Amino acid sequence: MSLSTSFIDRIGVLYRSFMQHDAGQTDRIKRYRNIEPDSAYYIAMMIRIQQSKKILEIGTSTGYSTLWMADAALVTGAQITTIEIEPSRSAQAQGYAKELDLAQCIEFWIGDAQEFLQQDQQHYDLILLDAERDAYVSYWPDLQRLLNPKGGVLIVDNVISHAAEVKGFISKVKQDSRFMCNTIAFGAGLFIVTYKS
Incomplete structure (x- = not known):
């Protein structure tokens, strides 16, 4: 049903093509900058463990992490909202989601993340933040x-690969006594935050 051989094979091909694209770009903004495979796998596990129902992704890019989360969402019955400011990248992600028969659990939102966050009123079980730091x-x-x-x-x-760029954000989170947090060394480093109670 999920994590099928066909999914693993196709997601591997996509990741290699994204990495090949990035290797040819000198401008950081033109790179796809997708999440690393072990981080994506970990997040897919988290969705299953948590039995997530509402998921928010900030920074779709070409949809590599979105596809991993959607594969898990089929198991838990979750719905994903993913935000991307660049229409062409969102269109790429939508195409891959349709190809892998995952589009039914994903809402693709194109626009500025700040605008979305300010107007949204839902609660999310899992939020993945992978945007402009x-x-x-x-x-x-x-x-x-x-x-x-x-x-x-x-x-x-x-948060490990670009520690200096997220230092202020991490410090702000750690100063809030309502939250517990930790950094784990998967991929480029994941910072995990949850309410204490």
């Missing part, structure tokens, strides 16, 4: 409002 501090008030206070988990990517 200089915006994370400004996202934080809305992220804590949208995170389900009963077991919701926020996962932030690239």
Whole structure:
């Protein structure tokens, strides 16, 4: 049903093509900058363990992490909302989701993440933050409002590979006594946040 051989094979091919694209780009913004496979696998496990129902992804890019989460969402009955400011990248992700028969559990939202976060009123069981890191501090008030206070988990990517860029955000989270958090060394580093109670 999920994590089929066909899914694993296709997601592997996609990741290699994304990496090949990035290797040919000197401009960081033009790179796809997808999450690493072991981080994606870990998040897919988290969705299954948590039995997530509402998932938010900030930073779709070409959909590599979205596809991993959607494969898990089919198991838990979850719905994913994924945000991407670049229409062409969202279109790529939508194409892959249709190809892998995962589109039914994904809502693709195109636009500025700050705008979405400020107007959204839902609670999410799992939020994956993998976007422009200089915006994370400004996202934080809305992220804590949208995170389900009963077991919701926020996962932030690239916190080891780009430690200096997320230092202020991590410091702000750690100063809030309502939360417990930890960094784990998967991929480029994942920062995990949840309410204490």
